[in-house]
Amino acid sequence: MKVTRVRGACDPEPDCPTLYRTNHDTYLVQGYVVTDPQVLAELNVPAGESVVEVPAKLVEGAP
Structure with missing residues (x-):
């Protein structure tokens, strides 16, 4: 995989x-790992996936 x-x-x-x-034709996001059990339960994150938190300015106006 080539990453830019x-x-x-x-x-x-x-x-x-x-x-x-x-x-x-995908994106990778580096961010802060979400570990709050309540949030993870609410999101119902399936096995093999994880959730990261990033500042809004990182994705606003991104290509």
């Missing part, structure tokens, strides 16, 4: 929530 950085929430710093595009 699209934008970060605290550009130009590399160590923060970041949006990446892959050559599989």
Whole structure:
């Protein structure tokens, strides 16, 4: 998989929530792992998936 950085929430710093595009016509999101059991139960996250939280500015206006 080829990964290209699209934008970060605290550009130009590399160590923060970041949006990446892959050559599989998908995106990868780096963010803060959600561990709150109440939130995870409410979302009903299936096995093999996880939830991350990112600042709104990371995805607003993203391609």
